[in-house]
Ligand SMILES: *[C@@H]1O[C@H](CO)[C@@H](O)[C@H](O)[C@H]1NC(C)=O
Ligand SMILES: *[C@@H]1O[C@H](CO)[C@@H](O)[C@H](O)[C@H]1NC(C)=O
């Protein structure tokens with residue numbers, strides 16, 4: 001009786017203590033996970049401004065703090081799907097594009113190749129190398145109704161809604177950049193896709209429409225080809241491009257192998273344009 005009644009108690013106590021310790025360990029783990037996740041989310045949310053400022057300060061003679069302030073006004077406190085292009089008008093007015101006649105390079109579906117090339121050779125300028133293009137290249141941001149903060153997560157994607165914070169920015173900046181196009185303009189398009197001139201692209205839907213004669217004299221398409229290229233300069237979509245241009249703008253298209261561009265980029269001393 002005594003043993004029978006006495007022995008279960010220490011065992012039960014030990015088991016109870018074991019269960020308590022396990023519960024505590026799980027709770028502690030949850031707290032640690034929550035803190036780590038919370039901190040990393042907060043760090044991400046605050047990552048936009050330092051990146052923006054650091055990239056902006058690489059350009060001399062601008063008041064980057066002021067530019068950030070004007071930029072923020074475009075979207076803070078707004079539904080991220082209700083930010084039209086026009087919201088960025090004050091930003092464009094604050095940092096106008098300088099025309100770079102004969103050096104302007106547009107691109108569609110050739111982002112890595114075009115920047116690899118333009119960074120090595122100083123001959124051409126893409127929108128991502130201008131102040132406004134560079135400070136936000138590759139980044140995501142948005143606001144939220146009822147908040148003064150900038151978020152970098154849970155923002156709508158490019159095609160989630162027409163007037164989203166990021167897409168409207170690129171549409172507005174591309175419009176302003178293309179408005180400055182002058183002289184001989186170049187465009188790097190992709191020969192490995194079936195439709196190198198795609199009507200839904202920023203290049204087709206926005207930029208080409210801003211090329212006006214006599215400010216723009218010619219458009220040279222560099223169709224970047226690879227081993228698996230499916231298209232060439234005779235493709236019908238490029239005929240559409242040619243037709244869309246003012247007929248007084250000289251058009252030409254040249255197929256250039258990606259390997260040739262790399263080779264050319266490795267020799268920055270050769271004159272501009274000699275790559276094609
Ligand atoms: C997007 O904004 C433009 C104004 O820039 C407006 O005309 C258009 O209706 C808006 N689209 C949607 C889907 O709200
Ligand atoms: C062309 O597009 C394909 C498919 O998206 C991509 O894999 C390729 O790298 C692009 N070519 C160039 C030159 O950017």
Ligand SMILES: *[C@@H]1O[C@H](CO)[C@@H](O)[C@H](O)[C@H]1NC(C)=O
Pocket residue numbers: 230231232233234
């Ligand atoms: C261009 O591509 C078409 C098929 O899309 C082919 O028939 C034609 O021979 C090619 N032209 C050249 C010059 O490679």
Ligand SMILES: *[C@@H]1O[C@H](CO)[C@@H](O)[C@H](O)[C@H]1NC(C)=O
Pocket residue numbers: 193194195230231235236237238240
């Ligand atoms: C060329 O352009 C047309 C449309 O403009 C497209 O439908 C066609 O598939 C393209 N590519 C090839 C490889 O023919």
